Amino acid sequence: MRNRLFTAIAVCLLVLALTAPAALAAPATQDAPGESNLGYLLAGTLLTWAGFFAYAVFLWRKNRDLRREVDDLRRILGEKE
Numbered sequence: 001m002r003n004r005l006f007t008a009i010a011v012c013l014l015v016l017a018l019t020a021p022a023a024l025a026a027p028a029t030q031d032a033p034g035e036s037n038l039g040y041l042l043a044g045t046l047l048t049w050a051g052f053f054a055y056a057v058f059l060w061r062k063n064r065d066l067r068r069e070v071d072d073l074r075r076i077l078g079e080k081e
Contacts, residue, residue: 005061009054019046 005054005058008057013050015050
């Protein structure tokens, strides 16, 4: 279970690492003031979304495990009656 989470996080980080250099590449000329910071904005946005989805997957799996544990406890309590 944790292996899958680490794999998902590693894939997200790999995608980010492969796309970040293109996003951070400075344009040859600067048409407007502040335009050169768009790469950093894109990289930050990608990192934020990757973190959000990794956290969502983490919560989803934790919730699934808790539901299984509750079902097991209900089954055990049902057998004792």
